[in-house]
């Protein structure tokens with residue numbers, strides 16, 4: 531059921547003295563875009579009449595077909611707590627429509643809705659996501675530019691005074707709570723300057739909207755503390771990178787479809803088929819869940835990030851971990867995803883992979899309950915454990931060869947995504963990096 535009606539929004543805007551509204555959406559690369567309108571334009575926006583030039587947005591459309599419309603999702607209405615003196619600022623997250631009134635296929639949010647429809651046709655009512663985004667806080671210099679200087683030397687679960695990020699993190703939590711987030715935990719992560727804030731799971735679409743809002747709030751509040759927050763997957767060599775573990779579950783009419791009290795590990799057949807689908811397609815969806823050149827510097831042994839395709843109910847080295855909680859909290863945690871991923875696209879391909887497992891009743895291999903990082907390559911081959919792609923280039927080739935995952939993106943997004951990422955890889959491949967000079971300048 532819808533949370534807010536058109537009338538609710540007009541009333542709240544008036545009562546709260548809202549003066550500006552940000553109409554937001556996300557492009558294919560995961561960047562939040564927004565156009566700000568004065569309150570006088572709110573009714574027009576609520577009538578789905580706000581137009582913009584789609585050809586100016588990376589990967590959207592060509593110049594000949596540039597008129598696009600923003601359709602606000604009324605349930606995403608939020609008034610920002612850090613509002614200016616001149617009146618409050620609110621936001622609405624929008625879907626993008628073509629001039630003929632059909633949903634635009636290049637809009638990642640529309641695309642996720644399309645895959646969710648497929649899930650509903652299979653009899654499930656909800657696909658839930660609990661994300662665990664990690665990030666680093668670096669100091670800003672006197673010009674307000676980010677440096678590589680960390681603001682603490684803390685480690686996992688450390689307390690102040692080592693954890694100087696604590697006040698900043700607390701402010702972030704307070705702002706998020708004011709915006710309606712239910713924060714479950716916030717703590718210092720393993721690496722110096724690294725933090726994690728976990729919020730309660732929600733249906734896939736809401737959770738992806740929340741991730742985008744979360745990033746905006748974290749960056750905004752960090753800046754007020756003289757810090758730069760980054761969701762770059764591996765900003766520093768030799769310490770943990772930042773992941774965004776995705777905790778996933780399918781529900782049927784309010785019941786967790788992954789839970790079966792009488793089954794082995796209390797995991798239902800649905801959960802097992804879903805896990806099998808994720809494992810089957812993992813190497814191909816990695817380009818989407820780990821979409822930057824830098825993502826692959828994180829997927830290396832020894833830093834709690836996975837590099838092998840396996841599952842376990844116990845340890846943290848495989849791609850999928852099944853956390854101990856059962857009942858309503860029965861879920862699988864996909865540990866490869868990093869926060870540079872476009873959450874809408876990541877959820878679309880993960881769901882598509884899991885549904886393929888369910889449709890085809892795939893059986894997962896036996897769980898691997900040993901530390902895979904220390905297994906010998908021969909032992910891994912014996913257990914049928916394959917490697918995740920080692921570079922963005924490898925990942926893109928694997929994506930191109932997988933029809934199920936391609937279908938999870940739809941043709942429009944698939945093509946634009948591949949084009950943009952091949953350019954990114956080529957730029958990296960041709961640049962001469964400092965490491966090469968360090969190694970070769972005097973050697974040759």
Ligand SMILES: Nc1ncnc2c1ncn2[C@@H]1O[C@H](COP(=O)(O)OP(=O)(O)OP(=O)(O)O)[C@@H](O)[C@H]1O
Pocket residue numbers: 658659660661662714715726728729730731775777778779786853858859860861863
């Ligand atoms: N049924 C469910 N479906 C999806 N997500 C869920 C479900 N139940 C709980 N969650 C979410 O799972 C996340 C759990 O995060 P938590 O940090 O406790 O996990 P963790 O993997 O044990 O932590 P870490 O990996 O940092 O050690 C939360 O976002 C929570 O809301």
Ligand SMILES: N[C@@H](CCC(=O)O)C(=O)O
Pocket residue numbers: 664719770771772773774828833834835836846865
């Ligand atoms: N930072 C680790 C995860 C640590 C954890 O288990 O929370 C990663 O790169 O995925």
Ligand SMILES: [Mg+2]
Pocket residue numbers: 662664719726
């Ligand atoms: Mg963590």
Ligand SMILES: [Mg+2]
Pocket residue numbers: 662775863
């Ligand atoms: Mg986790």
